[in-house]
Amino acid sequence: MGAALALGERGRGRTAPNPNVGCVLVRDGRVVGRGWTQPGGRPHAEAMALDQAGAESRGATCFTTLEPCAHRSTRGPTCSDLLISAGVARVVAALGDPDPRTDGLGVARLRAEGIAVEIGVRADEARRSMAGFLTRRSFGRPHVTLKLATSLDGRIALASGESRWITGPEARAHAHLERARHEAILVGRGTWEADAPRLDVRLAGLEERSPQRVVLSGRHPHPSHSPVASGAPPSPDGRGRETREARRKGEGDPVTWLAEPAAIADLPGVDHLLVEGGAATAAAFLRADLVDRLLLYRAPVIIGGGLSAIGDIGLTDLAAAHGRWRLHDARGLGGDRLEVYERRRS
Structure with missing residues (x-):
């Protein structure tokens, strides 16, 4: 077996x-x-x-x-x-x-x-x-993995926004392997516009397994006003958008825009969704209790007053934070450490 x-x-x-x-x-x-x-x-x-x-x-x-x-x-x-x-x-x-x-x-x-x-x-x-298939059957939505790459003190970037690279090459390679195991990958609109992420798989022999690209637009919906819409991004803010877009590999590939986390239920052909950031998007999925699995990559660095990995998730009672996650796996990846947590559900 x-x-x-x-x-x-x-x-x-x-x-x-x-x-x-x-x-x-x-x-x-x-x-x-x-x-x-x-x-x-x-x-x-x-x-x-x-x-x-x-x-x-x-x-x-x-x-x-x-x-x-x-x-x-x-x-x-x-x-x-x-x-x-x-x-x-x-x-x-x-x-x-x-x-x-x-x-x-x-x-x-x-x-x-x-x-x-x-x-x-x-x-x-x-x-x-088979968590993707089973989650779709049980909850009518994809199985969601939230990936976080942080410093020891939970920062994802310097205060200036500089974030390349917090983790080392081994951790980044593992993250690309995780991308290859998901039908779709999602980032927030802020990350999409600021970082121009390629959201592809850059491991030799697995390039064709790059997932579908999804962007959470939040309060700034796609012009179609649909909870799920495909096509070009909304109008840019005018600050170097064309330069960032020119750097993005696969510029002509379709991009799906979601107005809210719950809309992932309507993503066709997606049973495994990887959420990669940023902090507001991570918080939105946690607040909606839509995260089934956490991938926490931690580098042995301390940043201090940088950008937090997760925004406010609406927690008002510390006791409610306990008992929700179980550690499934932990391993070293070069100088970094990976911890995998699973959401406890009945």
Whole structure:
């Protein structure tokens, strides 16, 4: 199952609206097939693994991170039917599929054909791996990661606004890998206009996985007055805008403008959203309780009277701040430190 989970991570940020599933087929103690959901959601992981295994699928055990689908589609046969036709003897799934078209039906279909089925192996890891799909199903919106790169005292820039670079190259490379795992990346209008961020992936071999670009306009909506609008940015303030725009790679790429954080629910094809700043935008998402995961990169520097990483989130009771976040991971990245926190939700 660990291998299946690792394979599923290959599709993260590329399979929406389908989940990023991983699958491994084992026969006589030997792996005979591997698969993961392909970009756009097809082929499914099980179909890919079965195709690789061929005749060796018969009598094999299928380890998959999600219950094999049971609902028919014009895009291909169901995975439960494919497993039955291939003659697998056993299916081990990490999670049941919450999609009502499959929920429990895939398991029932397999068992009706005499295939042994086990559910729940490494379920917590599977939930984390497929958080985008599951969050969309549970809350009707993307899974949101907020990325902060700060000094030890929580500053993101000098008082002058200078911020390049607080963290070192290893931390910045990791942040680009995170970009590649999200369908969309969001910054606030102030950051967009002041810094001209490229919002792309600059890691060799992963450049094509650059996410969609989204800007939170806040009180200065896009001229269309729509909560979600695509196209050119609103009128500039006249202070060197053309120079900054000329520096932005992919100037002709579409940009989606949102008037409020809640509008992320309407972003098409986005199950994983990475929010990168600035302080007002970070505060807006935290205030709306829309952040599911925190990436905190901290450099071993103290800035003092610089710019804070997060603005006011409306907290009036210190007790309410406790118990909301759990530490999931911590590691060194060069001279910096990364801490990953997850929002505690029922």
